[in-house]
Amino acid sequence: GAVVSQHPSRVICKSGTSVKIECRSLDFQATTMFWYRQFPKQSLMLMATSNEGSKATYEQGVEKDKFLINHASLTLSTLTVTSAHPEDSSFYICSAGGGNTGELFFGEGSRLTVL
């Protein structure tokens, strides 16, 4: 199946700093990518839909200025957590569509720990 790569897989940062997470589709082009957040032992919550060449669409309750999304090319979307705080500590997962069926391919996730 299609491959989606996320980097970094783990990141620890100090409170107040910004962290960038990359999501790449390795063997296909993705005009749309999705960013999810997952707390321990909980489900995935969609944060935003990343659209290549245009602004991301954020889900209700997700702060646009807090979670900056850039989808500059057909194979790369980035999520920047700005001025991170301990409550932003979570597992962030991206995904990209592989066809008209709606099947999505997921990255391995990025675990963010904010001290």
Place this chain on the structure above:
Amino acid sequence: SQQGEEDPQALSIQEGENATMNCSYKTSINNLQWYRQNSGRGLVHLILIRSNEREKHSGRLRVTLDTSKKSSSLLITASRAADTASYFCATVYAPGANSKLTFGKGITLSVRP
């Protein structure tokens, strides 16, 4: 908001037994998908069933869909210790690569060797 609701939330079985997990949803869908997640890892797509399908098989997996009851089940036959993971159902309202997946809460499956 989450649409899918899986039950049970946790399931512990002996290796070799079958595992049945259920998922219910609230609105009409285009398709329903099951995913697996090993601890601390990303999600792996298991199987997709469209709204006009009632049953689908893939290896040791069998998925059913009852649109009248808005429910689906995932059966894993002859379970193995390696099947230990969290399983999520996810629904898609409209088809297409831009469609959003709405995930259920997940089921934690433990297979004892």
